[in-house]
Every structure is written in C-alpha cells, then in structure tokens.
Amino acid sequence: MPELCSVVCVKVVPKPEEVRVDPQTRLLDRLNARSEINPPDMNALEMALGLKDRYGGTINLLSMGPVSFEPYLRVGLAMGCDHIYLLSDRAFAGADTLATTYTLAQAIHKLGGADLVFCGEESSDGATGQVPSGLAEWLGIAQLTLLIEIDADTEHGLARGRREIKGGYEILEVPLPCVVSVKTAANEPRFMDYRIKDWAFEPLAAGRPGRVTIWSAGDLDADPQCIGLNGSPTWVSALAQAPSRDRKHIFIEGSSAEIAVQLVKLIQDNL
Amino acid sequence: MAASLFPPNLENKILLVYLEQEQGQLEGVSLELLAKGRELVDQMNQFESSSKWKVSGLLLGDQVEGLATLAIACGADEIHLAEHPLLQNFTIEAYSRAAFQVVMETRAGVFLLGATPDGRDLAGRLAVRLRTGLNADCTGLEMEAENGILVSEISGFGGGVLAMIQMQQHRPQMATVRPGVFSALDPDPHRTGKVIQIEVDLTPEMVHTRLVERSVGHGVDLRKVPVLVAGGRGMHGDFDTLRKLAQQLGGEVGATRPPVDEGHIERERQIGQTGVVCSPRIAICCGISGAFHFVVGIEKAGNVIAINSDPQASIFESADYCVLGDVHQLIPALIAELEKQGWSASSSDEGRGIADREAAYA
Numbered sequence: 001m002p003e004l005c006s007v008v009c010v011k012v013v014p015k016p017e018e019v020r021v022d023p024q025t026r027l028l029d030r031l032n033a034r035s036e037i038n039p040p041d042m043n044a045l046e047m048a049l050g051l052k053d054r055y056g057g058t059i060n061l062l063s064m065g066p067v068s069f070e071p072y073l074r075v076g077l078a079m080g081c082d083h084i085y086l087l088s089d090r091a092f093a094g095a096d097t098l099a100t101t102y103t104l105a106q107a108i109h110k111l112g113g114a115d116l117v118f119c120g121e122e123s124s125d126g127a128t129g130q131v132p133s134g135l136a137e138w139l140g141i142a143q144l145t146l147l148i149e150i151d152a153d154t155e156h157g158l159a160r161g162r163r164e165i166k167g168g169y170e171i172l173e174v175p176l177p178c179v180v181s182v183k184t185a186a187n188e189p190r191f192m193d194y195r196i197k198d199w200a201f202e203p204l205a206a207g208r209p210g211r212v213t214i215w216s217a218g219d220l221d222a223d224p225q226c227i228g229l230n231g232s233p234t235w236v237s238a239l240a241q242a243p244s245r246d247r248k249h250i251f252i253e254g255s256s257a258e259i260a261v262q263l264v265k266l267i268q269d270n271l
Numbered sequence: 272m273a274a275s276l277f278p279p280n281l282e283n284k285i286l287l288v289y290l291e292q293e294q295g296q297l298e299g300v301s302l303e304l305l306a307k308g309r310e311l312v313d314q315m316n317q318f319e320s321s322s323k324w325k326v327s328g329l330l331l332g333d334q335v336e337g338l339a340t341l342a343i344a345c346g347a348d349e350i351h352l353a354e355h356p357l358l359q360n361f362t363i364e365a366y367s368r369a370a371f372q373v374v375m376e377t378r379a380g381v382f383l384l385g386a387t388p389d390g391r392d393l394a395g396r397l398a399v400r401l402r403t404g405l406n407a408d409c410t411g412l413e414m415e416a417e418n419g420i421l422v423s424e425i426s427g428f429g430g431g432v433l434a435m436i437q438m439q440q441h442r443p444q445m446a447t448v449r450p451g452v453f454s455a456l457d458p459d460p461h462r463t464g465k466v467i468q469i470e471v472d473l474t475p476e477m478v479h480t481r482l483v484e485r486s487v488g489h490g491v492d493l494r495k496v497p498v499l500v501a502g503g504r505g506m507h508g509d510f511d512t513l514r515k516l517a518q519q520l521g522g523e524v525g526a527t528r529p530p531v532d533e534g535h536i537e538r539e540r541q542i543g544q545t546g547v548v549c550s551p552r553i554a555i556c557c558g559i560s561g562a563f564h565f566v567v568g569i570e571k572a573g574n575v576i577a578i579n580s581d582p583q584a585s586i587f588e589s590a591d592y593c594v595l596g597d598v599h600q601l602i603p604a605l606i607a608e609l610e611k612q613g614w615s616a617s618s619s620d621e622g623r624g625i626a627d628r629e630a631a632y633a
Contacts (some may be wrong), residue, residue: 082493088519097405098398122545130447131387133395139302142479145392151316160483164294165388167539168287171483184545185532206423214272224280233404233441240433245570248591256600260608261574268522270553270574271497 002154004057006048007114009104009135010041010074010076012069035072042175042189044182047188048118049080051152058082060114062107064092064100065219070212077200077211078192084212085111091217094229097130103227104219105130105138113139116159118181121146132181142174150188275403275441277378282442284324285421287379289370290342290350291390292330297338299330299492300385302345302447302455308383309346309456312611313416316414327351327377333359339466344458351377361389362480367396369471374401376469381421382443383412385450388502394447404438406446410567412549421446425569426544431590451494451548490539492524498522499551500571501542503565505558505579505598508535512602515559519606519614522551527565532565543568558598561586578602 014033037045047061061076063069064087075082087107095103108114116234117139125261136143144150147161160173161180200211217227225231252262286308291298305326306497308447312324322358325348330339332354339350353369371392382397384390384552386408396624398405410433421444423436436450493499499518502510503522510524517524526535542549543565550571557578559565569575577590578598593603 019540061405097395097407098402100397101395123565128397129391129583130398130405133392134361134399134405137367137396137399143392146388163388164538165487167488168486170485170487173481173483174479185538200418223273230272233272234406234436234439236434237437238435240435245589247575247589249587249592249593251593251595257594257608259594259601260604263592263605264608264612266576266616267498267553268576271520 004051004055004115004152004154006059006107006116008045008048008059008118009062012040012065012072013038037072038120038123038182040122043184044118044120045076047150047182048186048191060085060111065214074200078197079190086214088214089216091228094232096232096234097134099227099235100197101131101134101138101233102231104135105268106222110220113177115176121181121184132179136179142178143180144172145173145181147180148183148184246268272597273402276401277442279442281378282380283378285327285377285379287301287327287329288382289384290328290330291385291387292332292335292338297341298385300450301455304383305342305346306456307412307453315414315416329370329373331358333367333586341458344460345456345460345466350466351469352466353471355471355473357473357478360482363392363396363477364478365473366393369555371399372471373399373469376576379443380419382445386447390447394445398445403441403443405446406436408447409446436625472566493525493547493549496523497552499525499549500529501525501559502557503527503528503559510536516606517608527559556586557602560584561589
C-alpha cells in the first residue's frame with residue numbers, strides 16, 4: 001500500500017491553567033504562563049501518529065507564530081513527526097479565520113499537498129472550531145470532522161472516520177486527500193520517545209539539513225492582500241468586561257443534616 | 272484586502288437564518304436565531320421606517336416543507352426552501368452548494384447559523400467560498416441601526432473578557448451562535464410568510480462524503496432543564512450520587528471539563544465555555560472550583576447553590592447559597608432529607624414526585 005503523507009496543523013497556546021485573570025482589571029495575564037501545543041492539537045497529532053504506526057509514511061507538523069514557538073513544536077518531533085514547518089513573519093500576524101486558513105493552505109500547497117491534513121477540534125484560546133472546514137475549502141478537498149477514530153486505505157484512496165454526535169455516532173467515508181478534525185480527548189497522546197529526544201531537540205545549525213524549516217511570507221506563494229491583518233475581514237471593535245451576575249453569597253452552616261434541611265427548603269422555595 | 276463575492280452596496284436587507292433540521296425536527300438553535308433575528312430586524316425597521324429588513328429562513332432537506340410553517344410561526348418572514356433527494360442527509364458538499372446558491376441569489380446582508388457540528392462545518396466552508404469573515408461561536412449579537420453592521424460578541428479565552436467583532440467591507444456578515452444563548456419565540460400560528468422554492472442542481476458525483484453507518488440517540492438537552500446538578504473534580508468521579516440527586520429533583524447531571532476528559536460522564540453534559548450554557552431554575556455545583564470556563568455556563572441560572580470544601584474556591588463568588596463542606600457527606604445527607612420529605616426518585620410513586628410538581632406548573 002502506498003505510504004501516507006500527513007500534515008498536522010498545530011497552534012502553540014499559553015497553558016490554560018497557568019493563565020490568570022487579574023481580579024481587578026479582569027484581563028488575562030499571559031506573560032507568566034508557559035506555552036504548550038494546544039491540547040486538542042495533541043489529539044490530532046496522536047491520531048496521525050497512529051496511522052503512521054500502522055501504515056508508515058511521513059508526518060509534517062505545520063504551525064504559525066513567532067520563532068520562539070519552535071522549542072514547543074519539537075515535542076512533536078520527539079513523538080515521531082518527521083519535520084516541522086513554522087510559518088513565522090510579522091505579515092502573518094493578526095489573522096482571523098479567513099486569513100489563517102488561507103495561509104495554512106498556501107503552506108500545504110508548497111509542501112506538495114498531503115493525503116491527510118489533521119487539525120484539533122478547536123484551540124483552547126479561541127475555541128472557534130472553524131479552521132478545519134475553511135482549510136478544506138481553500139484546498140478544495142473533502143473533510144471529516146470531530147473524529148474519535150480513523151482508518152485510511154491508500155490503495156483505494158479512502159479515509160473512514162467515526163464521530164460521536166447527538167447521543168449516538170456516525171461513520172463517514174471520504175476520498176483522499178481530506179482534512180480531518182479530531183475531537184478533544186479522542187485519544188491519549190503518547191509521551192516523547194527518549195531514544196530520539198536528543199535528535200529532536202538538536203539546535204538548528206548552518207549548513208546542516210535540520211528538522212525545522214521556518215518560512216516567511218515571501219517563501220509562500222501567497223497574495224499579500226490575503227494574509228495577516230490585511231487579509232482579515234473581521235476586526236475587534238471593542239473589548240468589554242464580561243458582566244458578572246450579582247449573587248447572594250449566603251453561607252449556610254450547621255451539621256450535614258441541618259444543612260440538608262435548609263437546602264431542601266431553598267430548593268422548594270426556588271423551584 | 273481581497274473582496275468578498277458581493278460588496279456591501281449590493282447586499283439586500285435580508286437576515287438569513289440557516290434552519291438546521293434532523294429527521295423532520297428543527298434544531299432548537301435555529302428557532303433561537305429566528306427569534307433574535309426577528310428582534311434585530313424589528314429594531315432596524317423601527318429606527319428607519321423606510322428600511323425593509325426581513326428575516327429569511329434557509330431550509331434544506333428532502334420533504335421538509337412542513338417545517339417552513341413552524342419557522343414562519345417562530346419569526347421568519349419568508350423561507351427559501353431547497354428540497355432534493357441528495358439533501359436528505361447532511362453532506363458538506365451538497366449542503367454547502369445549496370446554501371451558497373441561496374446566499375448568492377438573495378445577497379443576504381447577514382447570515383446566521385447555529386454553532387452545532389454541522390453548522391460549524393457549513394459556516395467554515397461557506398465563509399471561505401464567499402470570501403467573507405466569520406464570527407464563530409458567538410454569545411451575543413447586535414446590529415447598528417444606522418448602518419446595518421452586525422456586532423458579534425465572543426467570550427475570550429479563560430478570562431472574563433468579551434470581544435466585540437464586526438466587519439465593514441465584506442458580505443454576508445456571517446456568524447455562528449452557540450446554542451442556548453437566545454430564547455425561541457412561542458409559535459404564533461397567525462404569523463404569515465411565503466415559501467420560496469429553490470431549484471438546486473445536485474448530482475451524486477458532487478457528493479464525496481459517504482455515510483457508512485449512523486445511529487443517533489435522543490441525547491440530552493441541558494439548556495432547558497429545571498434543575499442542574501453539576502459535578503467537578505472534587506466529586507472524584509462519583510457521578511452516581513449526583514445522578515440520584517438529579518433524578519429526585521427532576522433535573523439532569525452536568526459536569527466541568529475534567530470529569531468529562533476522564534470519562535466519568537458524557538461530553539454532551541459538559542457545562543461552560545466549550546460546553547453547554549444552561550438556564551435552570553436551580554444549579555447545584557458540587558466539588559467545582561469555579562473557573563471562568565465553567566461559570567459562564569451557569570450565568571443564566573436562577574439560583575446557584577455551591578458545595579465545596581475549599582473556603583477559597585471561586586465558585587462561592589458565583590453562588591447564591593454557599594456550603595463549606597465535604598460533598599461526599601453533604602450530597603447523601605441532602606438525598607436522605609429529600610427522601611424523608613417524600614421527594615421520590617421515581618416520579619410515579621406517591622408523595623411529591625417531580626411529576627406532580629411539574630404538573631402544578633403547567
């Protein structure tokens with residue numbers, strides 16, 4: 001069977017549990033938070049690695065962001081990916097869904113396409129979940145979304161996936177190539193392979209073919225009017241504090257039995 | 272900046288709502304969007320009496336015309352109906368093609384979809400095909416009366432920050448809206464509207480997605496339950512006790528993200544920013560720390576009771592009634608007290624089962 005060529009799109013985000021909200025300003029304190037690969041993207045990566053385990057092939061990790069994201073992405077190499085492509089350029093900054101999906105699609109074209117393009121269900125910082133199908137549209141290929149399992153058949157050029165929906169499930173089949181979005185927590189991402197960890201974290205060196213390639217806007221055959229802030233129709237017109245509802249904050253005290261009596265009364269009165 | 276397929280000066284004053292249907296039933300979020308669309312359009316038309324904004328529904332399927340009547344009763348002025356055997360089941364190819372055709376024929380200024388799995392897939396495809404912007408998973412919508420600009424509210428990650436997003440030069444102004452943030456109108460059988468039949472040209476070769484197998488249950492809709500019993504990490508996976516309590520109170524069980532990720536409870540019961548936003552009369556939060564991601568999901572609850580052993584738990588800031596103590600003692604005590612007072616888990620029993628209480632509401 002022909003080998004599979006996969007691309008996994010990942011985003012580096014601040015660790016949600018380390019992002020604190022300033023109680024006064026209600027703004028995010030991202031500075032003191034460490035970053036990580038967006039957890040749903042790790043599920044996408046694991047799904048791609050599972051197919052590589054079964055059928056062989058190559059996996060390219062594709063990401064967009066500052067060069068400082070590179071060390072976080074190398075975790076992917078240590079898990080079994082073959083190469084990292086990081087799209088890094090000020091011109092890419094400020095991209096909304098339309099510009100982001102366009103830029104990723106241009107990078108995938110430059111890679112010569114892929115049999116499977118994996119994405120996480122959503123990003124933990126934005127949680128919009130609209131990138132996978134937008135990307136499929138730019139690439140003009142099929143899609144399978146919110147998958148918990150996948151199998152591929154390169155001989156017949158098919159991918160088949162299982163998704164959980166509406167209290168049940170469905171199994172869908174599409175022709176390759178296709179975009180796959182992976183349901184959060186669909187699988188248990190593997191640990192780094194310590195036999196290749198040193199290799200994975202080997203620094204970039206001049207004159208040596210590395211495992212990390214950084215592409216700027218000029219490296220992609222991209223329309224400058226379609227990338228970054230320029231290519232983003234939507235803009236943030238205002239930021240507001242989330243209104244917090246006034247609650248009564250009445251503490252109920254006593255023994256468990258006494259508290260239970262009071263709670264039952266409260267439930268009766270308010271139901 | 273690259274232009275959308277049609278510019279603002281060629282838009283029609285149409286607020287188009289995608290009417291998602293499954294086996295002859297309209298999705299709740301579609302009815303919620305009709306109600307919000309009605310409100311926005313009425314405001315626009317009131318601001319300028321010459322303005323003629325209207326709410327249009329986009330209904331795709333096979334033999335679904337009957338749903339048009341319900342959509343009109345729930346706020347639509349007209350329905351664009353495309354029926355075709357290839358629209359019987361949702362496939363992204365057939366549905367995006369038909370929806371694209373209707374958007375281009377109507378040149379709708381605004382296009383709203385529910386942020387459901389299919390709604391998100393469809394919106395993501397169409398926004399790119401139309402070369403327009405998409406505001407995803409919105410928690411609020413307003414329109415600026417003087418210029419018809421849609422302002423979408425999106426809750427930012429982790430923090431209590433809301434971002435207002437809009438676009439000026441691209442049409443349609445697209446948004447997907449989270450289920451449960453708006454309320455549907457009660458159907459008014461006296462409302463009238465017209466149904467516009469759309470001919471769509473679909474052939475089997477266009478459809479690449481093959482449905483191999485499908486088994487859809489009824490699922491559970493936590494948005495409208497009277498009582499929500501929610502558990503967090505502090506329950507240590509003991510959701511059976513919470514199920515019992517929920518059953519006694521005629522409610523349902525929900526959870527924060529960790530118990531869902533750990534497999535203690537179904538994902539469709541996750542409450543909060545990436546889960547369900549619900550509006551029960553009473554929410555009982557058990558062993559929940561109170562992270563913002565969760566709290567947004569109970570913001571609309573009538574009364575919040577929180578039980579937690581940590582006096583610093585931020586859930587108490589979001590609660591009306593706070594109990595400092597061990598959930599593993601307090602929940603059984605509460606269940607026992609309810610039983611003592613005749614709240615039976617099986618509603619058909621004598622005493623004050625929830626069925627009787629619900630009957631009293633009716």
